[in-house]
Amino acid sequence: xxxxxxxxxxxxxxxxxxxxxxxxxxxxxxxxxxxxxxxxxxxxxxxxxxxxxxxxxxxxxxxxxxxxxxxxxxxxxxxxxxxxxxxxxxxxxxxxxxxxxxxxxxxxxxxxxxxxxxxxxxxxxxxxxxxxxxxxxxxxxxxxxxxxxxxxxxxxxxxxxxxxxxxxxxxxxxxxxxxxxxxxxxxxxxxxxxxxxxxxxxxxxxxxxxxxxxxxxxxxxxxxxxxxxxxxxxxxxxxxxxxxxxxxxxxxxxxxxxxxxxxxxxxxxxxxxxxxxxxxxxxxxxxxxxxxxxxxxxxxxxxxxxxxxxxxxxxxxxxxxxxxxxxxxxxxx
Amino acid sequence: xxxxxxxxxxxxxxxxxxxxxxxxxxxxxxxxxxxxxxxxxxxxxxxxxxxxxxxxxxxxxxxxxxxxxxxxxxxxxxxxxxxxxxxxxxxxxxxxxxxxxxxxxxxxxxxxxxxxxxxxxxxxxxxxxxxxxxxxxxxxxxxxxxxxxxxxxxxxxxxxxxxxxxxxxxxxxxxxxxxxxxxxxxxxxxxxxxxxxxxxxxxxxxxxxxxxxxxxxxxxxxxxxxxxxxxxxxxxxxxxxxxxxxxxxxxxxxxxxxxxxxxxxxxxxxxxxxxxxxxxxxxxxxxxxxxxxxxxxxxxxxxxxxxxxxxxxxxxxxxxxxxxxxxxxxxxxxxxxxxxxxxxxxxxxxxxxxxxxxxxxxxxxxxxxxxxxxxxxxxxxxxxxxxxxxxxxxxxxxxxxxxxxxxxxxxxxxxxxxxxxxxxxxxxxxxxxx
Numbered sequence: 205x206x207x208x209x210x211x212x213x214x215x216x217x218x219x220x221x222x223x224x225x226x227x228x229x230x231x232x233x234x235x236x237x238x239x240x241x242x243x244x245x246x247x248x249x250x251x252x253x254x255x256x257x258x259x260x261x262x263x264x265x266x267x268x269x270x271x272x273x274x275x276x277x278x279x280x281x282x283x284x285x286x287x288x289x290x291x292x293x294x295x296x297x298x299x300x301x302x303x304x305x306x307x308x309x310x311x312x313x314x315x316x317x318x319x320x321x322x323x324x325x326x327x328x329x330x331x332x333x334x335x336x337x338x339x340x341x342x343x344x345x346x347x348x349x350x351x352x353x354x355x356x357x358x359x360x361x362x363x364x365x366x367x368x369x370x371x372x373x374x375x376x377x378x379x380x381x382x383x384x385x386x387x388x389x390x391x392x393x394x395x396x397x398x399x400x401x402x403x404x405x406x407x408x409x410x411x412x413x414x415x416x417x418x419x420x421x422x423x424x425x426x427x428x429x430x431x432x433x434x435x436x437x438x439x440x441x442x443x444x445x446x447x448x449x450x451x452x453x454x455x456x457x458x459x460x461x462x463x464x465x466x467x468x469x470x471x472x473x474x475x476x477x478x479x480x481x482x483x484x485x486x487x488x489x490x491x492x493x494x495x496x497x498x499x500x501x502x503x504x505x506x507x508x509x510x511x512x513x514x515x516x517x518x519x520x521x522x523x524x525x526x527x528x529x530x531x532x533x534x535x536x537x
Numbered sequence: 538x539x540x541x542x543x544x545x546x547x548x549x550x551x552x553x554x555x556x557x558x559x560x561x562x563x564x565x566x567x568x569x570x571x572x573x574x575x576x577x578x579x580x581x582x583x584x585x586x587x588x589x590x591x592x593x594x595x596x597x598x599x600x601x602x603x604x605x606x607x608x609x610x611x612x613x614x615x616x617x618x619x620x621x622x623x624x625x626x627x628x629x630x631x632x633x634x635x636x637x638x639x640x641x642x643x644x645x646x647x648x649x650x651x652x653x654x655x656x657x658x659x660x661x662x663x664x665x666x667x668x669x670x671x672x673x674x675x676x677x678x679x680x681x682x683x684x685x686x687x688x689x690x691x692x693x694x695x696x697x698x699x700x701x702x703x704x705x706x707x708x709x710x711x712x713x714x715x716x717x718x719x720x721x722x723x724x725x726x727x728x729x730x731x732x733x734x735x736x737x738x739x740x741x742x743x744x745x746x747x748x749x750x751x752x753x754x755x756x757x758x759x760x761x762x763x764x765x766x767x768x769x770x771x772x773x774x775x776x777x778x779x780x781x782x783x784x785x786x787x788x789x790x791x792x793x794x795x796x797x798x799x800x801x802x803x804x805x806x807x808x809x810x811x812x813x814x815x816x817x818x819x820x821x822x823x824x825x826x827x828x829x830x831x832x833x834x835x836x837x838x839x840x841x842x843x844x845x846x847x848x849x850x851x852x853x854x855x856x857x858x859x860x861x862x863x864x865x866x867x868x869x870x871x872x873x874x875x876x877x878x879x880x881x882x883x884x885x886x887x888x889x890x891x892x893x894x895x896x897x898x899x900x901x902x903x904x905x906x907x908x909x910x911x912x913x914x915x916x917x918x919x920x921x922x923x924x925x926x927x928x929x930x931x932x933x934x935x936x937x938x939x940x941x942x943x944x945x946x947x948x949x950x951x952x953x954x955x956x957x958x959x960x961x962x963x964x965x966x967x968x969x970x971x
Contacts, residue, residue, distance in 0.1 A: 232552070233782030233856050249546040254783050256752030257719060285718060288754060323639040323913075325701035327717025478935065507939045509928050513639070514690035514698025514913065518921040518943060525946065 205391060206376050208350035208399045209239045209315070212357035213277060215403050217247045220275060223361060225252040227262060227279030227315075236281060237317055237376055263289035263314065267297055270310030277361055283318035283370060284330045297366045298341030313360045317373035318346070319427055319474055320506075321380065321520060325513035331426075331475035331506070336368045337451045337484065343408060344451040346370040348429035349379070349396035352449055355406025363408060372426040372474075382431035382522040411455040413462060417444035420468035420533055423459055423485050425449055428472045428521070435526035441534055443470075451481060459485070460492040467498040468533045472526055477505035499536035502529040547786030553854060557864035562840065563587075563794075564810075564866060567594035568601025572819075575827040579805045586796035586806030589840060592815035593873055597880040603819040605657075609883035615656055615814050616878060617892060619648035619871045622672045624896045625681055626845070628904060629688055629702075633849045637912055638688045640702045644669045646812070646844030646862060649870035650745070650775055652676055653817030658743060658771075658825060663733075665713045665726035665744035668703050669775065669843075677710045681900065685907035692917045693910040699924070720746050720753035723772060727762045727834075730770035741769040741828040743821075748788050748795050748838075749780025760802040760836065767833030771824045772804075774836065775811065777843035782856040799836030811839030812870040815877075840867065921947060 216223045225240055231254035234241030244252040255262050259280055266276035280286045286293075293314070301309040320329030337344045343365055347353040353371065360367040374380050378389045379397075391397030414429060419441050424432050425448040436443045444462050448454070463469045469489050471482040482503040489501055504521045512519055550558035565588045573582045592599050599606075607615075626643040633641040644651065651672025658664070664673055674684060686693040688702035695706060706714035713729075716722060726744035733740045750756065751774055763770050774795040778785050788795075799806025805827075809820045817839065824835035842865040846853050878884030911917040925932060925940040932940070 228780075229782045231546075236781065236850075249548075250544050253544075253546050254787055256787050256789070257749045257780055257783075258752040258754065260754050261752065287718075323701070325704070325717065326699060327701070477939075507925070507943070508936055509924050510699065512699045512924045513696075513701050514694070514919060515921040515924050518947065519924065524950065528946075 205350040205353050205371070206238050208354040209357055209371065210241060210243070211399065211401070212354045212361070213240065213243060214246070216277075216358060216361045217243065217251055219403065222273060222275045223251070223277065224269060224274050225277045225279070226255050226266065228255055228257055228281045230254060230279050235279065237373060239315070239371075240279070259285055259287075259289040260292055263292040263297065263312070266312045266314070267292065267300070267310040270312045271308055275311050275361060277313045277315060280314060280316040282328050283316040283332055284327045286316055286332065293336070293342065293368070294339050298339045301365070302341060309364060310366060311364045312366045313357070313363075313369055314367070315357070315369045315371060317376070318370045319372040319374050320511050320516055321374040321384070321427065323513065323516065324511070326510040329511035329516070331370075331473065333370055333451055334475060334479065334481040334484075337481055341366070343367040343453065344370070345408065345449065346372065346426045346451060347449055348372070348375070348426050348447050349394065350391050350399045351396040352406050352412075352447075354399050355404050356408065356449065358403065359405045359408050362405070367408075370426070374427050375430065379430040380427055381434035382520070383434070384517055409450050409453040409455055411449055411458040412447045413444060413458065414447045415443065415445040417442040417466070419443060419466060420470060420530060421446060421462040421466045422470045422472060422526075422530070423448055423489075424472040425451065426474065428474055431521070431523055432472050432526055435523035435530065438523050439527035439530040441530045443530060448485070454484075454488065456488055456492065460489060463489050463493045464496040467496050469493070469497070469501045470504065470526070470529045470533055471501065472504045472521060474506050474521060476508045477503060478508045480505055499533045502533055504529045547784070547791055549784035549786065549857070551858050551861065552856065553858055555858055557858045557861040559864060559866050562866055563589065565589040565591060567591040568603075570601070570603065572602035572823070575823055575830060576832060579800060579803050582805055583800045586794055586800055586808055586838075589808050589810055590816045590820050591810040591813050592819060593813045593877055597873070597876040599815050599877065603816060605815055605819040605822060607815070607818065609878065609881060611656070612874065612878055613883065615652055615818075616871065616874050616884070617896070618652040618656070618672060618675045619814070619874065620892060621896050621899070622648045622652065622675050623871060624893070624900045625671065625675070625684070628900045629685070630845075630849060632904070637908070638702055639913060640849055641688065642668050642703050642848045643845035644671055646865075646869065647775060647777055647841045648672050649814040649817050649874070650773070650811050650839045650841060653814045654743065654773070654821045657818045657821035659740075661711060661740045662825070663711045663713065663726070663729050663740065663742045665722040665729070665742060666715060667722070667745045667747060667750070667775070668715050669747070670745050671703070673712060674705060674707065674710075677707070677712065679707055679710055681903040682907050685904060686910055689907060689910070689912050690919075691907070691911035692919055694919070697923055697926075698919050720750040720755035722746070723759035724755050724762060726772070727759050727766075727768050727770050730768035730834075731762070731766050734766070734769055739829055741771065741825060743771040743773065745773045745775055747780060748774055748776040748785045748790060749783065751795060751798065752788050760798065760804060763834035764802040764804050767831070769828035769831075770834045771821065771828065772834060772836045774838045775841060776838050777841050779843045779847070779853070779857065781847045781851060794838055796836060796838035804834050804836050806836045806838065808838045808840065810867055811841030812867040812873060814870055814874045842867070
């Protein structure tokens with residue numbers, strides 16, 4: 205997935221002279237997760253450059269770059285470090301088009317690694333997507349595989365609206381089924397690990413059914429798509445798994461068509477539960493599919509605590525918890 | 538020809554394969570910088586932020602007006618603290634490589650900053666450290682076992698398994714919690730100092746950040762509030778030249794010293810040789826005295842070098858010359874204090890070797906004890922349900938419910954007999970550096 209993300213930026217730097225990459229350690233070093241490796245060498249330090257350690261400054265400068273006609277792709281090294289940029293994102297980036305009636309806008313893409321499962325403790329494991337999906341005027345994306353990551357990142361860079369693009373770092377180097385005891389699996393073994401070399405896009409605002417099934421619909425995204433696939437195997441349930449992948453704007457049709465078909469719904473995300481993105485999904489399903497539902501909708505999420513260093517697997521909503529929820533919605537009548 | 542602006546992107550003097558080049562580091566001769574009265578107005582002492590306070594000269598003598606005239610016994614204590622810090626760091630790094638600890642950050646080459654300052658301050662002074670200040674804990678006497686238990690997230694971990702390694706805290710030792718986020722502690726220290734002033738106490742606060750972190754807005758908040766309220770606080774910028782892969786030029790160091798930021802806010806700025814134990818001690822003593830006499834804040838820039846990787850997830854050979862530290866013009870703080878003591882006739886190679894052996898044995902014994910309280914992978918462990926505690930003082934109902942759900946799940950898993958957890962996986966690369 206790292207290579208796919210790198211390739212998306214490479215292609216866009218090549219195709220569009222307005223694209224610039226900025227962030228901490230993204231230049232000479234190529235990023236702490238290697239996502240920008242080789243790009244400064246190839247395109248020069250005016251297109252790909254390191255920044256001071258100032259997330260607020262990075263986003264603010266990206267807004268200025270964007271207003272002056274460039275297409276900035278800003279990296280925030282960890283999603284856990286994005287908060288100093290919060291005011292610039294919420295009050296400025298998200299509303300610039302609106303408050304100027306379209307005269308000014310900043311087509312900024314903010315890439316940021318998120319999620320846990322890497323012994324990162326409470327400051328390197330967060331999934332703050334809902335904090336941004338609650339803000340009007342920014343698109344929020346979280347891919348679950350290299351193919352989507354590349355296509356969605358290209359779409360994001362081409363988009364004239366701001367995008368916060370979350371990259372689940374646990375699956376940077378391979379899919380993860382929720383079992384930390386198993387040896388790591390590379391992306392080459394996964395159907396969506398194959399990524400075409402050239403330009404292609406995956407449309408923003410389209411979710412994808414990644415497993416067809418008839419018993420129950422699971423709505424999920426990011427790392428949890430793979431964990432859910434494992435849980436479905438464990439539970440022995442014919443579940444339909446929908447990879448939401450574009451949190452804003454939401455593809456209500458795909459989600460609700462599936463739930464109306466199966467009549468049951470489980471929502472899975474790694475982020476905390478209370479006021480989590482699952483609450484939005486749940487409310488949408490309830491509004492659109494109420495008369496088709498045969499069981500209460502269930503959510504499987506991270507607990508409502510900071511992400512603890514020592515207990516990350518007790519914290520992580522793994523296959524056992526998802527399987528239990530699947531069984532429970534199947535038993536309800 | 539039309540004039541056009543051109544973006545300046547800083548480039549370090551040397552990258553891998555280049556000859557190390559520290560010609561940009563302006564160094565004053567030892568003893569050359571005057572020591573003003575602690576009551577001097579900030580505007581009258583701006584030159585302190587341009588020059589470099591140094592006490593130890595090339596012949597290992599302590600010279601000039603900043604010489605703190607410490608007793609040999611105190612110098613020996615300082616040397617011991619610095620050496621212990623280095624041995625502790627080396628051991629923890631090795632344990633991370635063996636998979637016993639998930640992550641670690643060494644302070645190699647910067648020991649004089651924490652040890653010299655820790656010794657110059659009083660036990661009641663409140664410290665707001667960054668993640669490369671383990672020497673403060675050594676000076677204040679926290680046992681290595683306790684620090685190791687934190688790194689192991691075991692049953693005696695002060696953080697109860699909630700923080701990554703090195704993110705210590707010590708309320709009764711007056712050392713604030715280390716955050717994984719950068720620079721946040723800097724303005725917090727100012728707030729603490731304002732409270733000391735409001736309450737009319739004689740205590741002061743001190744905080745540390747890296748030169749890279751001065752780019753964060755919190756640095757500006759700290760200096761503004763400290764200046765406005767003349768808070769009794771010592772604000773330290775540890776300029777170790779590197780913030781992961783970006784050199785100090787990316788924090789603005791190409792144009793001004795970091796100490797010079799102080800006068801811009803009306804705060805005295807002092808630039809000090811951060812590898813000179815005596816100079817670090819002396820400027821800290823000066824700033825502390827000033828703060829205790831209602832003279833307000835001081836900004837100190839410690840010029841030093843990050844000899845180790847940023848963290849165990851980092852590989853500096855990818856972005857700087859491998860042997861750069863050997864060319865660092867301010868040397869090794871431990872060796873410099875050692876040579877000074879030898880020059881004084883108060884130390885010898887034999888005593889040094891014996892001390893190193895003794896400290897190494899001490900570190901080994903501490904490690905043995907620490908792992909007996911469990912590691913991330915074996916031995917006794919904390920109750921996972923404890924993760925729900927301390928989110929709030931009183932656990933709300935929804936958290937109690939989640940805790941009970943986890944207990945049910947863990948009981949079910951125990952009955953199935955789940956496999957033992959494998960060695961902790963470190964991050965490939967993580968955590969920024971200031």
